[in-house]
Amino acid sequence: MSPRSRGTSLLNQIRTGIGWDSHRLVRGRPLILGGVSVPSDLGLEGHSDADVLSHALTDAILGAAALGDIGMHFPDSDPRWKGCGSLIFLKHAQQLAAAKGYRLVNVDSTVILERPKLKEYREAIRRSLAEALEIEMDCVSVKFKTAEQVGPVGEGRTAESQAVVTLAADERG
Numbered sequence: 151m152s153p154r155s156r157g158t159s160l161l162n163q164i165r166t167g168i169g170w171d172s173h174r175l176v177r178g179r180p181l182i183l184g185g186v187s188v189p190s191d192l193g194l195e196g197h198s199d200a201d202v203l204s205h206a207l208t209d210a211i212l213g214a215a216a217l218g219d220i221g222m223h224f225p226d227s228d229p230r231w232k233g234c235g236s237l238i239f240l241k242h243a244q245q246l247a248a249a250k251g252y253r254l255v256n257v258d259s260t261v262i263l264e265r266p267k268l269k270e271y272r273e274a275i276r277r278s279l280a281e282a283l284e285i286e287m288d289c290v291s292v293k294f295k296t297a298e299q300v301g302p303v304g305e306g307r308t309a310e311s312q313a314v315v316t317l318a319a320d321e322r323g
């Protein structure tokens with residue numbers, strides 16, 4: 151059932167999704183966050199480019215539209231996704247949500263990484279995500295946290311990301 155045929159209540163038209171991801175930090179791999187390559191001696195390990203932020207965002211979009219999760223649409227057993235840029239996953243999730251009648255209106259996210267410092271890359275990451283998603287940069291928030299040297303993130307062994315997105319029923323057609 152399309153969102154429009156469900157009635158016009160505002161509550162029927164807004165959907166929220168949450169996403170989380172984690173990847174190991176290793177030598178010899180790039181550190182790619184939101185499609186931006188950040189200079190670092192350690193990078194993220196994974197089948198694709200292991201862009202932990204894009205993966206969390208992809209799951210948040212799929213979650214908001216109740217369309218499963220990233221592994222369902224892009225299994226890491228599939229050679230097509232080996233070394234692939236994760237903005238492709240993000241855009242595909244957005245297209246699936248659009249096919250269900252929803253457009254992305256807001257993104258909030260947090261990357262939890264001990265080092266390097268990321269704040270000087272914030273605008274580049276926001277711009278990259280906004281361009282990939284074709285929404286205003288003002289609707290894309292990216293935050294950074296350390297884990298205060300505690301646990302696998304704090305010890306610099308992994309990076310995590312969390313994301314929340316809002317979808318709205320697309321009244322444009």
Ligand code: C5P
Pocket residue numbers: 262263264265266267268269270294295296297298
């Ligand atoms: O984790 P903590 O509260 O100490 O982070 C303080 C600030 O440092 C954050 O608000 C963020 O702007 C910045 N930060 C960063 N890169 C990281 C972690 C945190 O720029 N990898």
Ligand code: MG
Pocket residue numbers: 171172173196200201202205
């Ligand atoms: Mg991932």
